[in-house]
Amino acid sequence: MIKFSPSLLAADFSQLSEEVEKISAAEYLHLDVMDGFFVPNITFGPGLIKALRPHSNLKFDTHLMIEKPERYIEDFAKAGSDLITVHQETSAHIHRTIQQIKAAGCQAGCALNPATPIAELEYLLPELDLVLLMTVNPGFGGQSFIDIMYEKIKRLKKIIDKHNYPIKIQVDGGIKPANLEKVVAAGAEIIVAGSAIFGQEDPAQALKEMRNLVS
Numbered sequence: 001m002i003k004f005s006p007s008l009l010a011a012d013f014s015q016l017s018e019e020v021e022k023i024s025a026a027e028y029l030h031l032d033v034m035d036g037f038f039v040p041n042i043t044f045g046p047g048l049i050k051a052l053r054p055h056s057n058l059k060f061d062t063h064l065m066i067e068k069p070e071r072y073i074e075d076f077a078k079a080g081s082d083l084i085t086v087h088q089e090t091s092a093h094i095h096r097t098i099q100q101i102k103a104a105g106c107q108a109g110c111a112l113n114p115a116t117p118i119a120e121l122e123y124l125l126p127e128l129d130l131v132l133l134m135t136v137n138p139g140f141g142g143q144s145f146i147d148i149m150y151e152k153i154k155r156l157k158k159i160i161d162k163h164n165y166p167i168k169i170q171v172d173g174g175i176k177p178a179n180l181e182k183v184v185a186a187g188a189e190i191i192v193a194g195s196a197i198f199g200q201e202d203p204a205q206a207l208k209e210m211r212n213l214v215s
Contacts, residue, residue, distance in 0.1 A: 002214045003027040003190045004207060005061045005170065009043060010141050010194030011203075016048075017055040022203040025211075028061040028083070030172070030192045033076070035066035038090055039139035046072070046079035053080030061192075063111065063172070065138050066090065070097045077104035085109030085132050085170075088120050098127050109170065113138065114146050118156050128167050130190070131156060135183075136173030141194045145174030150186045157187025177210055184214045 005028035011019035020029060031049055036042040049060060062081040066072070069086040070093075076084055084101045088110050091097045101108040109130035110121060114137060121131065133153055136143035153171060160167050171183055172192035180191065193210065200206035 002184055002188075002211070004197075004211065005030040005190055005192045006197040006203070006207065007032055007141065007172070007192055007194030008198070010198035012198075016052060019198065019203070020052060020056045020058070023197060023207055024056070024058065025204065026058060026207055028190065029056060029058040030194075031060060031062045031081070033062060033064050033066060034139065037067045038087065039065045041139045046075040049076065049079040049081060059083060061085070061170075061190075063109075063132065063192075064090075065111075070100055073097070073100045073104055077101070077106050081106055083107040083109055083130065085111050085130065087111045087113070088124075089113055089116060095124060095127065098124065102127075111172075114149060114152075118152065118159065125159070125163070125165055125167065128165075130168045130170055131160075132170040132172055132192075133188075134173050135171055135175070138173075142199075143174050145176075145179055145183075149173075150182060153183065153186035153188055177213060180210055180213050 004026045006023045007030040009032045034041045034043045059082040061083045063085045084106045098108045107129040111132035135149040168189045170190040171188040175193050176196040197206045
C-alpha cells in the first residue's frame, strides 16, 4: 500500500493543530527541519515537534536538512519523532549518525539530493529503514519535479529488490496528482506532498483524491 506523508511546511502555521487534524487519514506527518546553512531556508526545531505531538497519532517523519545532524538526534527523538532522516551530504560519519538514530529509538532514513548518486549509499543500505530521494533541490516548497529522478527511483528500487533489503523508498518534491502515478510506478512507496495537500482548499479531500489515484 502506498503511504502518504503530508509536509507540514505547506500548512497554515497560525493553526497547526487544526491543520494536522485535517490530514489524520495519512500515515505520516512530514516535518522539514531546515537550518539556513545546508539549505537556504530556516523552519523550526524540536520545540514545535514536541508541541504538536499530543495533537496527532500520525507517525512523525522528521527530515533533518541541517549541517552536522548528529548534534541534535537526541533532541528530535525526545520531541516525539518516530522516523528521523538525515542527508548523506551533511554528516562526515553518516554510518555513525544512522546508528545514533536507532539507539535513540527511532527508525532511520538517509536522504539524497537530486545530484547525489545512489552509489553514495551502497555500504549504508543494510542499516537503513528508508531512503528519501529528493526530486527537487531542497529548501523551498512548490518546486517542479525534476524528470530525471524517475530513473533514479527505478534504479534504487532495483537495488533494493535485488538484495531484498527491508527499505522503503520515500520521494519528496514536486509530487502532485498529475505525476503521482508515474512516481509510484517507478518504485516510490511513501509520498511526501506539501502544496498538493496542505496547499489545497480542502487538504483532507486532496489527500483522499491522491490516494484514490494509486489504490
